Amino acid sequence: QQPVQSPQAVILREGEDAVINCSSSKALYSVHWYRQKHGEAPVFLMILLKGGEQKGHEKISASFNEKKQQSSLYLTASQLSYSGTYFCGTENTGNQFYFGTGTSLTVIP
Amino acid sequence: GAVVSQHPSRVICKSGTSVKIECRSLDFQATTMFWYRQFPKQSLMLMATSNEGSKATYEQGVEKDKFLINHASLTLSTLTVTSAHPEDSSFYICSALLAGGPTDTQYFGPGTRLTVL
Numbered sequence: 001q002q003p004v005q006s007p008q009a010v011i012l013r014e015g016e017d018a019v020i021n022c023s024s025s026k027a028l029y030s031v032h033w034y035r036q037k038h039g040e041a042p043v044f045l046m047i048l049l050k051g052g053e054q055k056g057h058e059k060i061s062a063s064f065n066e067k068k069q070q071s072s073l074y075l076t077a078s079q080l081s082y083s084g085t086y087f088c089g090t091e092n093t094g095n096q097f098y099f100g101t102g103t104s105l106t107v108i109p
Numbered sequence: 110g111a112v113v114s115q116h117p118s119r120v121i122c123k124s125g126t127s128v129k130i131e132c133r134s135l136d137f138q139a140t141t142m143f144w145y146r147q148f149p150k151q152s153l154m155l156m157a158t159s160n161e162g163s164k165a166t167y168e169q170g171v172e173k174d175k176f177l178i179n180h181a182s183l184t185l186s187t188l189t190v191t192s193a194h195p196e197d198s199s200f201y202i203c204s205a206l207l208a209g210g211p212t213d214t215q216y217f218g219p220g221t222r223l224t225v226l
Contacts, residue, residue: 002152032215034153041202041217042153087152096169099152 001026003090003100011106012078020073020103022088026096031064031071032089034099035082042087045073078107111137113205115218122193123226129189130221132203138183139205143215144176147200159186193225 003024012018022031030049036042046055051066056074060082064071071090075082088100112135122128132142142159157178158166165178177189186205190197200222204215 036153041204041220043217044204044215089153089155097155099154102152 001092001096002098003088005086005088005100005103007103008101009104009106011108012082014080014107014109015077018075018078018105020075020086020088020105022071022073022090022100024069024090024092024098026069026090026092026094028064028066028069028071028090029093029095030091031062032091033062033071033073034087034089035084036087037084075105078105080107080109083107111135111205111207111214111216113203113216113218115201115203115221117221118219119222119224121224121226124194125192127189127191128193128223129187130201130203130223132186132188132205132218134184134205134207134216137205137207139186139207140183141206141208142180142186143204143206144178144186144188145202145204147202147220149200153202156188161186190223193223195225198223198225 003022006021032047033045034042048064054063059076062073083106086103091097114133116131140161144156145153147153156171159178159180161180167173180186202220204217207214
């Protein structure tokens with residue numbers, strides 16, 4: 001029931017782009033994205049409520065493919081501050097909420 | 110941005126004792142707060158949704174008699190771990206929902222690290 005994220009870990013150089021995927025075995029009602037720095041509480045990034053929805057800021061955005069039960073987080077022109085563990089959180093149509101397996105992102109100079 | 114505090118930040122207790130963790134939204138009112146736990150190097154797990162003035166909604170597998178949640182005001186929710194045991198040792202995180210605007214936004218507290226000896 002826990003959504004699977006891929007990749008598990010990624011290392012980028014500053015300025016490079018990355019895509020993190022979140023895939024669920026259940027039909028989804030919504031997808032949330034979070035970033036967590038080591039030893040700190042997670043920070044909410046965004047929520048997607050509708051299939052086909054895309055949202056985000058300039059360099060961090062996400063899409064939600066309801067039919068495929070997937071969401072992707074896009075990080076463009078990565079900065080050092082983007083380093084951390086990224087989690088998706090999914091609410092399925094049975095009103096159950098699960099966090100994904102996590103993706104460790106490291107941005108190096 | 111909005112601020113959510115948690116108290117205490119760290120607690121060490123003996124097995125069998127109860128521990129109360131407070132979650133406060135400092136500059137906004139939150140009718141809904143969430144409680145999570147996180148084991149080392151693992152994903153967050155939603156434990157329960159706390160609604161002001163009503164009973165909390167617990168996720169599957171979370172014992173409501175073990176983890177008592179009280180959301181007595183629009184700025185305070187408490188989680189009490191009753192008769193704590195070593196397996197309850199974890200990082201407990203709360204978040205508060207700031208409703209309004211195009212979408213709601215969650216603000217997380219800094220977390221409470223519980224160690225049960």
